[in-house]
Amino acid sequence: MKKIVMMAFIALLGLGVMAPQAKAGEVDLLVQKLVEKGILTPGEGATLITETKEEVKKQLASGKSESVPSWVQNVKLKGDFRFRYQYDRHTTTKNENRARIRARVGVQAKVNDKMKVGVGIATGKSSDPRSTNITLGQDGIISGTSTSDSNPGSFKNIILDYAYGSYVVNNNMTLTVGKFSNPLWRVTDLLWDSDMNPEGFNVSLTHKFSSSMDLFMNNLLFVLDENTSKEEQKYPLLTAIQPGFSYKINDIYGLKGAVTGYFFSSVVDRYKFKGQSTNTLINTNYYKYNYNSINPSMELSIKEPLGGIVPSAKIFGEGVLNVSEDVSAIGGFAAGVSFGASKVENKGDWQAKLIYAKLSRDAWMDIFPDSDRYSGKTNMKSYEAIFSYGLGKNTSLDFDYYYSQSLSKTANSSSGPAGYKPSHMVQVDWNLKF
């Protein structure tokens, strides 16, 4: 009799007579009653309740729930807001105090089990792919350059941050096309500003080599400009190939590494890109060198180092070497350490990070690096200290300090005296994510 009741009960669940969410709650009560009456053993009850909850979760995750509209199940909304106070001190220009905001909203929609579409918008200027900041009150008012620049309470620009389609070919291969977040694994922002979203396509490959070793490879094609180059009548492109690995040495240590090969085409002799600042040009406006580079990166993660005083630590570094012909100043690197939580996600989580970075003038194309580090220029060295503190779930307070200077001494000029033009930047951010 017991078995018959139980089988009938399971059959009802299997037929999905009840809606999934209701099912989980009602099953708890029903099972408790059945256990109390001795029809089910406590073990059978615990099994039924837990396995039913897992089944409901699976239905919701796979978009098969009957109680929630399928479009809700298939669409995910995410975004963030950041309020920033920023202080810049330069030797050659006026010091600045700025209040800045950033807002980003995006949706990711599941087309079917194999395909997804993502679209995101953000504050920012279409002319600056390395920043989504909006300065409150406009820059002109704060710096006081001209009252004619003022436009109190002006509307701010919203730009298309990303738009892509992705296709999961199989367990090991995903193809993404459009404008998407940078798929390359990076340990610092020496080469890439985190706001820079490449345009083109990427094929990412993964392979589980063993229980402790995962292999990956990213293959990115970045269309740099729709206009053909001056000489060769070809589109300027960046191709990046990044093989890497992630190795769990033991319960405490983990090692991740990659070597990225960057290959630029149709850049030499091309008219400079918007944002160009320090790369060497010929005839004032045309790129002299190519930027084909090798970029090895490594990160050692340690759980509970220093006798468990901190939850985790990382030691990381990367180098870049321009291997193109006839380039004189060709190298750069960044190295750093971080302590604290691996991610600042909840109240009381904290993380401290120190980074030293150095990039020679033509080691890398100057339109890509972190725009906060010496205005995103090459030919610089920089120290950065970051401290993040979790104020609550999904909200944090971040302090970021940069001290940067030029690698080459400049002569006296109308923009300032001779020297290495050091600069200080302090950023205090309140981040809120959803």
Next chain:
Amino acid sequence: MKNVTKILFIGLAVLGIAMPVFAEKIVVEGSTTVLPIAQKAAEVYMQKDPGADISVRGGGSSVGIASIIDGSCDIADSSRPIKDTELEKAAANGRDIKAHVVAMDGIAVVLHPSNPISAMTKSQVKDIFTGKVSNWSQVGGRNEKIVAISRDTSSGTFEAFMELVLDKQKVRPDAIMQASNQAVATTVARTPNAIGYVGLGFLSDAIKAVTIDGVMPSKETVLTGTYKIGRPLFMYTNGAPKGLAKEFLDFVKGAEGQALADELGYVGLK
């Protein structure tokens, strides 16, 4: 007749060589908490069925679940429920992940029998093990210094206790770390002011289990969820298990497998 014998002999020899080649093999991977159950069950199962080849390895729950999603194992051991993000990834990969509860992890808080305290709250236990409380008088006991006995950080019991009681906070630095449940029980039994925690299978008359938030730890209270220091342990498969995976899971969930779970200090479902 000679020829028939010869053919039979050769046939048997070929069969003998071929059998291991055709023996079914499964890989069980994941949680170190579930690992002892999987290892012991595989050992006993393979003694019963020498043709079966069950490879069991640890790596952690996340590793096991990642493996079942990418198809590199047949059964994933996990001491936590699968996450929504993992289920979404599985669905995107065309995987139909099915959960099987194989035992419960129930942990009893134990004192020396001479200790007058017999009831505690989860919050008091947390305060003791995180170092906020260091004298028994602060929780209604005698004016004696508390001696905290803990499992070592690599154990599944420690991991569960951290999650279920300590809210992932650190264990007090002066806690005495022991390498096994039995060692914790023995140390508590010999130390009048000690407090420790052990799997339910390690309770004995030499130590005293206390009620937590009014509920005494027992197989029944863990299974019904009234005792809160407990959690289900899972094995996940891709779809309904078949072949050796099904037979092995049936064995683990059956009377013999559940008795093994009890022996190892877990709470069996039977």
